[in-house]
Amino acid sequence: VSARSSSPVAPAVAVVGATGLVGEILLRILEERAFPVGELRPLSSARSAGARVRFRGRDHLVREATPAAFAGSDFVFFAATGELSRSLAPVAVAAGAIVIDKSNTWRLAGHVPLVVPEVNPAALAAHQGLLACPNCTTIGLVMALEPLRRAAGLAHVAVTTLQAASGAGREGLEALAGAADRFFPRPLLGNVLPQCEGFQEGGFTSEERKLSDETRKILGLPELPVTMTCVRVPVAVGHAATVLVETIEPLAPAAAIEALGAFPGVRVAPGNGYATPLEVAGRDEVAVGRVRADPTHPRRLWLWCVVDNLRKGAATNAVQIAEELLLRRTPARA
Numbered sequence: 001v002s003a004r005s006s007s008p009v010a011p012a013v014a015v016v017g018a019t020g021l022v023g024e025i026l027l028r029i030l031e032e033r034a035f036p037v038g039e040l041r042p043l044s045s046a047r048s049a050g051a052r053v054r055f056r057g058r059d060h061l062v063r064e065a066t067p068a069a070f071a072g073s074d075f076v077f078f079a080a081t082g083e084l085s086r087s088l089a090p091v092a093v094a095a096g097a098i099v100i101d102k103s104n105t106w107r108l109a110g111h112v113p114l115v116v117p118e119v120n121p122a123a124l125a126a127h128q129g130l131l132a133c134p135n136c137t138t139i140g141l142v143m144a145l146e147p148l149r150r151a152a153g154l155a156h157v158a159v160t161t162l163q164a165a166s167g168a169g170r171e172g173l174e175a176l177a178g179a180a181d182r183f184f185p186r187p188l189l190g191n192v193l194p195q196c197e198g199f200q201e202g203g204f205t206s207e208e209r210k211l212s213d214e215t216r217k218i219l220g221l222p223e224l225p226v227t228m229t230c231v232r233v234p235v236a237v238g239h240a241a242t243v244l245v246e247t248i249e250p251l252a253p254a255a256a257i258e259a260l261g262a263f264p265g266v267r268v269a270p271g272n273g274y275a276t277p278l279e280v281a282g283r284d285e286v287a288v289g290r291v292r293a294d295p296t297h298p299r300r301l302w303l304w305c306v307v308d309n310l311r312k313g314a315a316t317n318a319v320q321i322a323e324e325l326l327l328r329r330t331p332a333r334a
């Protein structure tokens, strides 16, 4: 980490978006995991500046995220908007901080590691001060794919996601409650929308493109065919997905279940049943189940996968990245 945080003094940690859904959970996870925070700097837009957030039993004043706000910070978590990450993440890096960004702005940039610590920890070593956390749905997906890839290689992946309203932030939750009816393209309450973000050429949405690209980058398989449909469902927290995986070598369901169950951070539902969003909400594991052979193809498996999008899908993964960097004490710049 940076020169400052390699001292025995606990790091100064800034959280941009501390008043948002992910920022709030991030504060809880820093507490739960006893991350060494010497000083906490909660930041937001001018709208919430002056509010207070609770951390380790004390109220902390929220300030506006301005370029000057990063001086002296060792770690800066960005959980605000993509635009803000584009303008301010480089400023924070230039000020000597390590930035862990939750937005989609930097994820595919060549010089930015895109990391799920259980899956591609080696990518951390190459960072230049800025690291990206994948999309909440991507994280659950790669956690389920990596053990299968290690066991039998991956040939093709087809996914349908079922994404919770909170994946779109506080306004998403309000829309689910019926308070912001125009936030999603159609009403979400009592409905299912086969659209997450806007449509692009070819009929896919930007979310579908992003998830496929991120999956290939994290797995280090730039040619892997990954294709998907992303669906918004009237669920508060917990992204689910049905996944059809074609492996390179044959892989029996029992062997797949063994590989999945042995992978850190993955839990196979008892009896190869299934977990639901309500059951994973508030937990950090990616729950996998219904692992079964596709009768139409000798090397294809179906599975069901669920993750708490705000915890492992966002905040927990970001804190794990910071923990790994502290452990490795890698230099802030190559």
Ligand SMILES: NC(=O)c1ccc[n+]([C@@H]2O[C@H](COP(=O)([O-])OP(=O)(O)OC[C@H]3O[C@@H](n4cnc5c(N)ncnc54)[C@H](OP(=O)(O)O)[C@@H]3O)[C@@H](O)[C@H]2O)c1
Pocket: 016, 017, 018, 019, 020, 021, 022, 023, 043, 044, 045, 046, 047, 048, 049, 065, 078, 079, 080, 081, 082, 084, 102, 103, 104, 134, 135, 136, 166, 167, 168, 169, 170, 171, 309, 310, 313, 314
């Ligand atoms: N929700 C998820 O499941 C999830 C998962 C993975 C990644 N992410 C990403 O994480 C980020 C935060 O998402 P969220 O769901 O927590 O959103 P959210 O609930 O809408 O919260 C947004 C936060 O960003 C702050 N913010 C907005 N515009 C700002 C600006 N111009 N300057 C400074 N702060 C600003 C807000 O501050 P105010 O209170 O002042 O408005 C608030 O604290 C996004 O980049 C999102 O793509 C979300």
